[in-house]
Amino acid sequence: MTLTIHRGTDQIGGCVTEITSGKYRLFIDIGKNLPGCKTALPPVNGLTTGDGSNSFLFLTHYHGDHIGNLDKVLPGIPVYLGETAKAIQLTLAKRTCPEKLPMFERIETFTPGAHKKAGDFTVTTLMIDHSAFDAYMFLIECEGCRVLHTGDFRMHGQRGSKMPGMLSSYASNVDYVICEGTMLSRDGAPPISEHELQRRAKKMMETTPNVFVLCSSTNIDRISAFYHANPKGRYFICDSYQKEILDEITEEHGKKTECYDFKYALSYGLNLDKRMDENGFCMLVRKNNNRLVKNVLDKYKDNCLMIYSMWDGYLDGEAKDQKLCDFLAPYRDNPDRYKELHTSGHAPPEDLKRLFLTVNPNKGLIPIHSEKPELFRKIIPEDKLFFIRDREVFQLT
Secondary structure (H helix, E strand, O other), X not given: OEEXXXXXXXXXXXXXXXXXXXXXXXXXXXXXXXXXXXXXOOOOEOOOEOOOOOEEXXXXXXXXXXXXXXXXOOOOOOEEEEHHHHHHHHHHHHHHOHHHHHHXXXXXXXXXXXXXXXXXXXXXXXXXXXXXXXXXXXXXXXXXXXXXXXXXXXXXXXXXXXXXXXHHHHOOXXXXXXXXXXXXXXXXXXXXXXXXXXXXXXXXXXXXXXXXXXXXXXXXXXXXXXXXHOOOOOEEEEOHHHHHHHHHHHHHHOOOOHHHOOOOEEEOOHHXXXXXXXXXXXXXXXXXXXHHHHHHHHHOOOOOEEEEOOOHHHOOOOOOOHXXXXXXXXXXXXXXXXXXXXXXXXXXXXXXXXXXXXXXXXOEEEEEOOOXXXXXXXXXXXXHEOOOOOOOEEEOO
């Protein structure tokens, strides 16, 4: 059995992983590069070119840097994604790229803890905590070898505390771990938990009746934090597209935990104006709001708080999003009207080490999804690390 990381051994995002056994090829993710990264995706035999009749593609989650090149996949290759993740992606596609709906509709789905057969491979789907909802690690078994591909993960989100126990139960006796290392190259204090973020959001909202929040429409844990931080009696408002996503989450997961019960979220309409004036509100917004939402922003522009809850890399540097900066410009110059409140969707070094110690792979760890994979040396014993280059064929023995 061999491993080839076609792209992703020294960059964040855009990763494509292949594990081969005999005539079968198992691929994991096919993402687009993050802004500022110029490494081209090479032709991938059995996935984007050649014969794909014995190939399978598993997607860890729906972020663009993991599925953004799905349109390059050969027709006929089975593609798998989490059940709720597919529903969210379909809702997003209807709004942003309806021409790609057939591509997403053909995706097959799995549920947490499923054992999917893919040729000679058995893939166990382990649901994890990430800023994308319904994200997964994959435990891959073939030829007597067990490989854990972590995808993107963290332990400081809504479900993160359950991860060590889940790994101990389902990822024992693993030979290799293919592990993301996003946070290794990012400076700063350790990320706060989503629970702490919710506590801080509540404190901010208590002093300001009119609050706008800019966060990813598919970061369900983040939306949950603001939803539950919103003071009692105030409205929680979004547009119809966001409401459709929240309704899907509520229907599928709201009965399991109140964390994902958004039954009191309202889609904005003019009928809410008077009650918003009287009671206050928390409203989810985006840089490309529709006309109605823009009218609300204009109405409260001098009497509101704008909370930015996304990666600060979009505001400066190589990944800067100028449209986003222009949208926030009227608020950023006034500290009374603008706050940044965010936490990462990725594991900091101490949690990468915790995963390694919990799984305790027999052979070792192979870095991926990191700009500085060599920094794994600070947390993982040297004799348990295998550094490979893009497109290098590595024997999994």
